[in-house]
Amino acid sequence: MAESYPMNGGDGAYSYSNNSHFQKTTADVLKTMIDEAIAHNLDNLDVSSPSTIGLADLGCSVGPNTFFAMQNAIETIQTLNIIPENTEFQVFFNDHSSNDFNKLFATLPPKRTYFAAGVPGSFHRRLFPKSSIHFVYSSFALQWLSRVPQELLEKGSAAWNKGRVHCTGAHEEVRGAYEAQYAKDMEVFFKARAEEVVGGGVMVLIMPAKADKVPYSSVPICVMYELLGQSLMDMANEGTISEDQVDSFNLPLYPTSPSEISKFIEENGCFCIEKMELMSTQHRFEGPINGADVVRHLRAGLEGLISKHFGGEIIDKLFSRLEEKSEDLSHLQGSSFTGGSLMFLVLKRK
Amino acid sequence: MAESYPMNGGDGAYSYSNNSHFQKTTADVLKTMIDEAIAHNLDNLDVSSPSTIGLADLGCSVGPNTFFAMQNAIETIQTLNIIPENTEFQVFFNDHSSNDFNKLFATLPPKRTYFAAGVPGSFHRRLFPKSSIHFVYSSFALQWLSRVPQELLEKGSAAWNKGRVHCTGAHEEVRGAYEAQYAKDMEVFFKARAEEVVGGGVMVLIMPAKADKVPYSSVPICVMYELLGQSLMDMANEGTISEDQVDSFNLPLYPTSPSEISKFIEENGCFCIEKMELMSTQHRFEGPINGADVVRHLRAGLEGLISKHFGGEIIDKLFSRLEEKSEDLSHLQGSSFTGGSLMFLVLKRK
Numbered sequence: 001m002a003e004s005y006p007m008n009g010g011d012g013a014y015s016y017s018n019n020s021h022f023q024k025t026t027a028d029v030l031k032t033m034i035d036e037a038i039a040h041n042l043d044n045l046d047v048s049s050p051s052t053i054g055l056a057d058l059g060c061s062v063g064p065n066t067f068f069a070m071q072n073a074i075e076t077i078q079t080l081n082i083i084p085e086n087t088e089f090q091v092f093f094n095d096h097s098s099n100d101f102n103k104l105f106a107t108l109p110p111k112r113t114y115f116a117a118g119v120p121g122s123f124h125r126r127l128f129p130k131s132s133i134h135f136v137y138s139s140f141a142l143q144w145l146s147r148v149p150q151e152l153l154e155k156g157s158a159a160w161n162k163g164r165v166h167c168t169g170a171h172e173e174v175r176g177a178y179e180a181q182y183a184k185d186m187e188v189f190f191k192a193r194a195e196e197v198v199g200g201g202v203m204v205l206i207m208p209a210k211a212d213k214v215p216y217s218s219v220p221i222c223v224m225y226e227l228l229g230q231s232l233m234d235m236a237n238e239g240t241i242s243e244d245q246v247d248s249f250n251l252p253l254y255p256t257s258p259s260e261i262s263k264f265i266e267e268n269g270c271f272c273i274e275k276m277e278l279m280s281t282q283h284r285f286e287g288p289i290n291g292a293d294v295v296r297h298l299r300a301g302l303e304g305l306i307s308k309h310f311g312g313e314i315i316d317k318l319f320s321r322l323e324e325k326s327e328d329l330s331h332l333q334g335s336s337f338t339g340g341s342l343m344f345l346v347l348k349r350k
Numbered sequence: 351m352a353e354s355y356p357m358n359g360g361d362g363a364y365s366y367s368n369n370s371h372f373q374k375t376t377a378d379v380l381k382t383m384i385d386e387a388i389a390h391n392l393d394n395l396d397v398s399s400p401s402t403i404g405l406a407d408l409g410c411s412v413g414p415n416t417f418f419a420m421q422n423a424i425e426t427i428q429t430l431n432i433i434p435e436n437t438e439f440q441v442f443f444n445d446h447s448s449n450d451f452n453k454l455f456a457t458l459p460p461k462r463t464y465f466a467a468g469v470p471g472s473f474h475r476r477l478f479p480k481s482s483i484h485f486v487y488s489s490f491a492l493q494w495l496s497r498v499p500q501e502l503l504e505k506g507s508a509a510w511n512k513g514r515v516h517c518t519g520a521h522e523e524v525r526g527a528y529e530a531q532y533a534k535d536m537e538v539f540f541k542a543r544a545e546e547v548v549g550g551g552v553m554v555l556i557m558p559a560k561a562d563k564v565p566y567s568s569v570p571i572c573v574m575y576e577l578l579g580q581s582l583m584d585m586a587n588e589g590t591i592s593e594d595q596v597d598s599f600n601l602p603l604y605p606t607s608p609s610e611i612s613k614f615i616e617e618n619g620c621f622c623i624e625k626m627e628l629m630s631t632q633h634r635f636e637g638p639i640n641g642a643d644v645v646r647h648l649r650a651g652l653e654g655l656i657s658k659h660f661g662g663e664i665i666d667k668l669f670s671r672l673e674e675k676s677e678d679l680s681h682l683q684g685s686s687f688t689g690g691s692l693m694f695l696v697l698k699r700k
Contacts, residue, residue: 052479088479092467097455105447105470115479117442117467120455129402129438129465 030344031072033277034137034204037346038076041202041274042135051087053077054133055114056196058123059141060093062100063107069137074114077135089114094127096120122146124188128196136193136203143208145252146185149177152250163233163243166225166251168216175216182254186264194270197349203271204346208255211278211339216255219341224298224326225251231321232310240317241310249309251302261345271347278340291326295319380694381422383627384487384554387696388426391552391624392485401437403427404483405464406546408473409491410443412450413457419487424464427485439464444477446470472496474538478546486543486553493558495602496535499527502600513583513593516575516601518566525566532604536614544620547699553621554696558605561628561689566605569691574648574676575601581671582660590667591660599659601652611695621697628690641676645669 055073060066070091077083091112093104097120108116119127123138124146151159151173158173167175193203208221216222229246236243258276265271299319307315405423410416420441427433441462443454447470458466469477473488474496501509501523508523517525543553558571566572579596586593608626615621649669657665 052482086480090479090482097458101451101455101468105451105468108447108470115469115477116471117469118451118455119465119467120458121466127465129440130436132402132440 030206033344034069034073035076037202037204037275038073038135039080041346041348042077042080042200043082051084053083053087053089053135054092054128055089055135055137056092056094056119056128056133058094058127058136058138059144060095060099060104062104065139066093066104067107067109067112069139070114071109071112073135073137090117091115092117092119092128092133094119094121094123096122123192124185126192126195130195131198133196134198134201136197136201136205138203139206140208142189142205143253143255145178145181145254146188147181148250148252149181151177153248155248160247161250162247163229164226165229165232165246165249166216166222166253168219168222168226178254179260181252182256182260183264186256186261187267190264190268190271194268194349199349201349202274202346203349205343206345207343208341209261209278209343210255210257210341212257212259214257214339218339219255220294221255221341224294224322225253227325228298228302228318228322231318231325234321235314235318241314245310249306251305255341256343258343261343265347270350272350273345274348275344275346277344279342279344280340292323295323295326298322380556383694384419384423385426387552387554387625388423388485389430391696391698392427392430392550393432401434403433403437403439403485404442404478405439405485405487406442406444406469406478406483408444408477408486408488409494410445410449410454412454415489416443416454417457417459417462419489420464421459421462423485423487440467441465442467442469442478442483444469444471444473446472473542474535476542476545480545481548483546484548484551486547486551486555488553489556490558492539492555493603493605495528495531495604496538497531498600498602499531501527503598505598510597511600512597513579514576515579515582515596515599516566516572516603518569518572518576528604529610531602532606532610533614536606536611537617540614540618540621544618544699549699551699552624552696553699555693556695557693558691559611559628559693560605560607560691562607562609564607564689568689569605570644571605571691574644574672575603577675578648578652578668578672581668581675584671585664585668591664595660599656601655605691606693608693611693615697620700622700623695624698625694625696627694629692629694630690642673645673645676648672 053074055070057066057070070093074089074091077089091114093101093116095101099120101118101120104118105116121127123141149159151157152161154160158171159177161167161170161174164170164174167178197203210216210219210222217226228251232241232246232249233243235241236246258278262273262276265273299315303315306318310318403424405420407416407420420443424439424441427439441464443451443466445451449470451468451470454468455466471477473491499509501507502511504510508521509527511517511520511524514520514524517528547553560566560569560572567576578601582591582596582599583593585591586596608628612623612626615623646669649665653665656668660668
């Protein structure tokens with residue numbers, strides 16, 4: 001069973017809902033691209049009778065980003081001439097069962113034009129009945145592996161990731177273990193989606209990624225993971241936590257690359273790639289990268305995972321240490337601009 | 351918008367999940383009846399292609415009762431010769447958005463044979479797309495009105511319910527206001543379900559009810575409401591709460607009767623009544639009614655509602671007072687047995 005790594009719930013200073021502005025900004029910028037993806041590709045859809053269009057946000061976390069995205073997709077579909085009159089929309093908000101669905105449901109827009117349902121469970125398995133979904137959306141979720149690769153947890157194995165928490169800067173074996181886990185996950189992911197998505201249905205997948213030949217050490221988010229590992233090692237050296245705890249902790253996060261993901265889609269064989277664009281995220285930053293912002297953002301996503309392994313007491317100290325280390329990230333800006341670090345992927349079910 | 355009255359969440363001594371054994375016991379006893387309802391009525395169902403059967407539990411609260419009921423319904427459907435091979439099942443667990451869906455999702459049976467979805471919202475409005483549900487189940491939920499009747503909240507109106515919290519023992523105007531609100535609610539309920547349920551689809555509705563000519567004052571649960579009102583008035587007389595607070599508090603609960611509900615179903619016109627049975631609940635009790643048990647059960651369902659109006663501090667005192675008043679309920683046993691106090695209703699979409 002896939003493990004779950006929920007975002008911070010609630011309303012606090014480090015909650016996901018108060019720290020998902022990166023995703024929100026990006027969603028705004030990407031809106032036009034998503035609209036186009038829908039308009040250009042959802043054109044020969046076989047709308048079932050009775051005419052209900054099913055939409056799913058995989059890894060939706062809590063609102064409001066998911067609400068904006070789903071409402072927008074529906075409005076775009078409504079402008080197309082493909083849907084029978086009186087078509088109804090049903091939106092499935094999916095995330096792990098440990099996601100704060102209570103909050104998601106409490107904040108659902110009262111004036112929504114769709115029937116809402118929450119679907120608990122990992123997208124690394126089937127979630128919906130056969131051919132029931134017409135539009136799949138997933139934003140900043142597919143970088144999560146279903147689990148930490150097994151080999152990384154075996155002390156003494158070549159992939160034992162000593163002193164690090166990610167494959168960035170790590171041995172070849174560690175990178176290989178991440179790559180292999182991602183390959184397994186994507187095989188399952190595309191197989192499940194192929195069953196669920198109707199013929200002509202469209203998937204828009206947005207995820208952190210990297211250009212094919214760019215090393216992890218030039219990818220800003222991966223450098224942050226490395227600095228996180230270094231911060232933890234500093235704390236181990238001080239005796240706050242044990243070195244063994246750091247060695248056995250690994251982030252189940254993996255930014256893919258165009259050639260890699262293309263291969264998985266091709267192997268699956270059920271989807272056509274309509275668009276694959278590796279975007280620069282320059283527009284997300286004004287001026288130099290603000291370390292504090294990036295760290296706060298990272299904290300909203302990773303605090304739960306880290307607390308579970310190390311205990312909650314270390315969190316404040318850890319993240320202020322990481323903030324210090326992240327003060328000057330300007331050297332990363334160039335590589336981020338050159339290679340692009342956000343993948344925009346439009347797939348169509350054959 | 352309908353108001354919500356969630357059951358107590360969590361795992362505590364007064365949580366719904368630890369105090370829903372009445373429902374569970376009844377569900378066990380009713381299992382055979384439900385199986386028969388499915389087997390005898392879900393026979394000319396038009397299973398859509400692709401073959402997915404949609405099931406909904408309206409007012410599901412948290413598990414495990416809803417899980418037993420839904421799994422059982424699926425297993426019964428699977429034994430019928432009506433479903434194509436490879437049919438998949440999707441279960442929609444519905445309750446107010448204030449229901450503890452996080453707990454519901456966390457306790458979903460891992461080995462379930464259906465796709466699970468949570469649907470937040472009142473069943474006094476549309477919840478699902480047109481013709482998407484094949485089997486509706488609702489147990490101990492339809493006695494909830496969508497709101498306290500408006501007239502009861504207007505001081506000075508003939509339906510101002512002075513010194514009471516229910517229509518039991520109240521003025522004719524109060525009873526009339528409850529009746530009118532129930533009529534409005536049922537009109538909306540059946541209209542919504544008529545759109546959602548496919549032709550040949552079946553609804554099994556189980557709810558507290560009373561025989562046509564039995565007065566409220568002979569219905570055990572209604573007597574409990576009356577004793578609750580008396581307990582609150584005792585506290586008002588002691589000065590713990592104000593009399594005005596009691597006057598303005600009314601339970602949005604209404605046990606219907608066979609002739610009344612038949613009328614609403616007939617007015618709606620989209621469902622046939624396949625079975626309507628007013629059952630004795632004798633099997634639920636061994637020996638005399640245990641007041642303490644009934645009170646604990648009532649507390650699980652009503653604590654949230656009462657706290658919201660009176661504040662949480664009075665709860666322990668109130669329910670121990672109610673327990674004293676409920677010590678001898680043996681005089682109710684006769685009427686409960688004679689008239690029956692649980693309605694088992696099987697409807698089929700025309």
